[in-house]
Amino acid sequence: MSDTSASTKIRPFTFEFPDTELEELRQRIEATRFPEKETVQDQSQGTQLATIQELARYWATDYNWRKVEAKLKAVPHFITEIDGLDIHFIHVRSKHENALPVIVTHGWPGSIIEQLKIIEPLTDPTAHGGDASDAFHVVIPSMPGYGFSGKPAKTGWNPERIARAWAVLMERLGYTKYVAQGGDWGSIVVDLMALQQPEGLVGIHRHLPARY
Known part of the structure; x- marks a missing residue:
């Protein structure tokens, strides 16, 4: 029972996420201070700098939170x-x-x-x-x-x-x-x-x- x-x-x-919070998050991503490039051509020293930079670029410019938010709000x-x-x-x-x-x-x-x-x-x-x-x-x-x-x-x-x-x-x-x-x-x-x-x-x- x-x-x-x-x-x-x-x-x-x-839930609600105002545009100001999303913009502030984008600004923080774009302000990331990246480390120096790895000294090898493979992933033996960890995730490569180019991969991390591309990921940051995606989150800052391409990712559409409003699209995901709409899917969440549909249930x-x-x-x-x-x-x-x-x-x-x-x-x-x-x-x-x-x-x-x-x-x-x-x-x-x-x-x-x-x-x-x-x-x-x-x-x-x-x-x-x-x-x-x-x-x-x-x-x-x-x-x-x-x-x-x-x-x-x-x-x-x-x-x-x-x-x-x-x-x-x-x-x-x-x-x-x-x-x-x-x-x-x-x-x-x-x-x-x-x-x-x-x-x-x-x-x-x-x-x-x-x-x-």
């Missing part, structure tokens, strides 16, 4: 407090009645942006050549300290704790049967969810096998 007390209420979340965002920390997440329910809930966890140094492209195929499979039986309700949280989630003020938010928090989140959303998916650090989180065996979790999928 969902917990709707004041401290654990699920709240709609919106519903929420915040809820778990274990004293605000957790941000995307939650998109399928129109198909028997859709299976799935919680999808990003990795490092990734973010929820990586998962935006999977939302429509999972929630509306019939529009993408699939069957209604393939449908999912999709939950995509930002890990603590990432994106719009709160930044922990002290240590302790390790993968085990995140795994427990995700189980709380799914219970709070009213899901009594669900699956979990993750890659990179997300794969470790879902592995630990399986080990913790929270009530309601019926299976996991990971795309980066790892030991923790």
Whole structure:
């Protein structure tokens, strides 16, 4: 049953980034003081100067944040407090009645942006050549300290704790049967969810096998 007390209420979340902040970021990128060029012709001394300069040029001149922002704003965002920390997440329910809930966890140094492209195929499979039986309700949280989630003020938010928090989140959303998916650090989180065996979790999928 969902917990709707004041401290654990699920709240709609919106965000805005003014042009002044974007311009200030571009100015800081353009003001970067680069190191001297490496003394070799390969990457044995690390990432090459030309690569870093091209990356900085892309972020300062070519990257279109407003385009990404529009994609983010096209889906519903929420915040809820778990274990004293605000957790941000995307939650998109399928129109198909028997859709299976799935919680999808990003990795490092990734973010929820990586998962935006999977939302429509999972929630509306019939529009993408699939069957209604393939449908999912999709939950995509930002890990603590990432994106719009709160930044922990002290240590302790390790993968085990995140795994427990995700189980709380799914219970709070009213899901009594669900699956979990993750890659990179997300794969470790879902592995630990399986080990913790929270009530309601019926299976996991990971795309980066790892030991923790």
